[in-house]
Amino acid sequence: MGRKVGKIKVFLSFLQDVHKDSRKGYFFLLRDFIRLKKEKGISIEEYSNFKFESRGKKFRDSFLSGVEQRPCLNLLNPKKYYILARNKYLSHLILGANNIRKAELYCYYHPEGRVKNDHIACDYDSVLAILKSKNIHSCVIKSTETSHGDGVIVVNDIEYTDKDCILHLFDGRKVCLKDRLKEYEPLxxxxxxxxxxxxxxxxxxxxxxxxxxxxxxxxxxxxxIAIWMKFGRAGVCVDNAGAGGNVDAGVDIKTGRIFNVTLFDEWRETRSITHHPDSGTLLEGVFIENWKQITDEIIQFQKSIPYLKAIGWDIAITPEGPLVVEFNDYWDRTGQLFLGYGWKKEIQDCYKQWKKLEDVGKVSYKMGRL
Incomplete structure (x- = not known):
């Protein structure tokens, strides 16, 4: 009983918040949400975050909800392969094995391990030995299991002293390597x-x-099937959109033209802009250079990772070409906000083709056992 009352309170609070923000009537919001819940499995968070109360038919029809996404990705990106994308160390290995451009891996640190070699460490001394042997004076440190830019440390300079190793961070702070390793997580x-x-x-x-x-x-x-872009803000080292406080935009698949540039402070707090709010650089309508080379390489990247059949790639554009920052097997749906449309048809089309193949395989297996 208490749980039901709690859910009712959450739902009423959702209606009230959307009503205050949108000025839409309660009856309209209630009827509209119930219809979308029935048709697409839309959650109250999706309805609120994506401002469904003001969305037209194109967005509503093309939007891929979490309920619709789950069965598709369960088939396209099987759970047995999750670890390939979700563990950053394993991602490094599989990208390297396929000659896909990525950052250079200096060191993998796991405090529960006992192996030490030219790139694997399990304690402070072995990490320090690797960094010194490779003469590393700047790097990026990441937790192997986090996402959305959480826990990323950009080190502009490493100071080696007799007693410690001092990390000079991008924001001017100084951190002792020993203190960072005390958090007891793989890096x-x-x-x-x-x-x-x-x-x-x-x-x-x-x-x-x-x-x-x-x-x-x-x-x-x-x-x-879709492309969107994330721009960081001045003084911030990550470009993640999930927590807000950055700039995002759609990118035309064929031409590489940037469109629908959006200042994203938080959900329901977005506005259209044309220039970067800090650098003043024009973004709207700008064409990304060497676009065909970039898209051709991304297609090859996907062909090299057949275990996952629907990947969200975070790509940096370097002078040498596109570089994989990370790839995602269970990607979020945020990009549909910045594109102004969704990718439901594209994902479901891919799902149907693999489902048909799976069903044929099951029938053949049964026939073979008769």
Whole structure:
């Protein structure tokens, strides 16, 4: 009984908040939400975050909800392969094995391990030995299990002293390596990424990345189904949109033209802009340089990772070409907000083709046992 009352209170609070923000009537909101809940499994968070009360037919029909996404990704990206994308150390290994451009891995640190070699460490002394042997004076430190830019430390300089190793961070802070390792979590130490002049002009404190959504079909063909971009803010080293406080935009798949530039402070707090709010650089309508080369390489990236058939790639654009920052098997749905439309049809089309192949395989197996 108490749980039901709690759910009712949450729902009424949701209606009240959306009503205050949108000035839509309670009856309209209630009827509209119930219809979308029935048709698409829309949650109250999705309805509120994506402002469904003001969305037209194109957005509503093309939006892929969490309920619709789950069965598709369960087939396209099986759970047994989750670890390939979610563990940053394993991601390094699989990308390297397929000659996919990525940051250089300096050191993998796991406090529960006991192996020490030229890139694996399990304590302070072995981490320090690797960094010194490779003459590392700048790096990026990441937790192997986090996402959305959480726990990323950009080290502009490493000071080796007799007693300790001092990390000089991008924001001016100093951290002792020993103190960072005391948090007792697996870490990777990798090279800093240097983006092209064009991307550096957007915002120089962060690596501004492009999210490519790709799908792999049973024929071996790959499609890029959606692209959007994340720009960091001045003085911030990550470009993540999830927590707000950055700039995002759609990118035209064929031409690389940036469109629908959005200042994203938080959910329901967005507004259209044309220039980066800090650097003043024009964003709206700008074409990303060397676009065909970039998209051709992304297609090859997906072909090299057939275990996951619907990948969200976070790509940095470097002078040498596109570089994988990370790839995601269970990607979020935020990009649909910045594109102004969703990717439901594209994901479900890919799902149907693999489902058909799976069903044929099941029938053949049963026939073989008769």
């Amino acid at each position: 990777i130490f990798e090279s800093k990424i240097y983006q092209t002049k064009q991307f550096d002009s957007f915002n120089s404190s962060s690596v501004n990345t492009i999210r490519f959504m790709t799908t792999l079909y049973p024929t071996g063909d790959v499609k890029i």
